[in-house]
Amino acid sequence: xxxxxxxxxxxxxxxxxxxxxxxxxxxxxxxxxxxxxxxxxxxxxxxxxxxxxxxxxxxxxxxxxxxxxxxxxxxxxxxxxxxxxxxxxxxxxxxx
Amino acid sequence: xxxxxxxxxxxxxxxxxxxxxxxxxxxxxxxxxxxxxxxxxxxxxxxxxxxxxxxxxxxxxxxxxxxxxxxxxxxxxxxxxxxxxxxxxxxxxxxx
Numbered sequence: 001x002x003x004x005x006x007x008x009x010x011x012x013x014x015x016x017x018x019x020x021x022x023x024x025x026x027x028x029x030x031x032x033x034x035x036x037x038x039x040x041x042x043x044x045x046x047x048x049x050x051x052x053x054x055x056x057x058x059x060x061x062x063x064x065x066x067x068x069x070x071x072x073x074x075x076x077x078x079x080x081x082x083x084x085x086x087x088x089x090x091x092x093x094x095x096x
Numbered sequence: 097x098x099x100x101x102x103x104x105x106x107x108x109x110x111x112x113x114x115x116x117x118x119x120x121x122x123x124x125x126x127x128x129x130x131x132x133x134x135x136x137x138x139x140x141x142x143x144x145x146x147x148x149x150x151x152x153x154x155x156x157x158x159x160x161x162x163x164x165x166x167x168x169x170x171x172x173x174x175x176x177x178x179x180x181x182x183x184x185x186x187x188x189x190x191x192x
Contacts, residue, residue, distance in 0.1 A: 009124035009168055049146035053118035 004060035030069040036076055046079045054078050100156055106132040107187040108160060110179065118146035121183045124167050125175075129187050133159040136178055143180075155181040 007013065025031045040046060046054075054075035055063075063071065080086040102108060112127030120142055136157040144152035160179050164171030 006123045008122045046148070047145055049118055049142045050148050052142075053146040056118060 003056045004058065004063045005056045025069075029073075033069050033073045033076070037072060040076065040080075045083055045085065050079060051075055054082075100135050100158075101181055102132045102135075102156075102158055102184060102186070104132055104134050107189070108132055108158075108184040109187040110160075110183055111185075115143065117143055119143045119183075121179060122177070125162060125177055125179075128162055128166055130160040130162040130166075130177075132184075133161050133176060135159075139180075141180055141182065153182075157181070158184065160184070 025034075037051070041048065041051070055071050057078070058066075058071065058074065062074070066074065077086070077091060081088055081090075107129065108131070109129050110121055110125055110127060114123070114126070136159055138154045138156050140152040141155050142152075157178050157180055159176050162175045162177065164173045164175060167175060
């Protein structure tokens with residue numbers, strides 16, 4: 001299965017942005033997503049490689065149009081559904 | 097631990113297929129010839145643990161050196177990748 005994350009050596013994505021503004025997070029929700037990840041992994045709900053797999057399994061258009069931590073959040077949601085922690089669609093319709 | 101299957105200097109070739117799951121062998125390095133630099137220590141095979149399985153085998157990881165020319169057809173530098181033992185097979189001299 002060709003995965004959209006695996007683009008090493010592919011032309012056309014433009015130069016890599018290597019600027020470092022020393023800010024780990026650019027919104028509060030990003031830090032909360034990392035907290036969610038640490039808590040769920042720490043509880044053994046999923047392991048790091050399952051999490052990587054979930055990010056890599058994203059639909060290519062969604063992968064390319066989302067930010068780094070948006071991908072983290074979507075991957076966590078997908079894993080929680082797969083593991084039965086969340087019912088399919090349970091998060092839909094929630095505000096905020 | 098038993099002696100490593102691929103001592104430093106062993107000429108190896110990576111697998112060529114596209115697995116239907118997470119893997120640490122990037123697409124640009126599939127089916128490529130390289131040379132083992134050194135063992136990096138054993139670790140659970142990420143390809144299996146990424147599937148949520150508890151039976152991931154522990155394998156030796158090797159630093160493997162590739163000529164950029166062999167990966168991309170150009171370039172004078174080398175690329176070193178950390179690869180699990182089952183990604184590799186010995187590259188028989190008579191096939192080079």
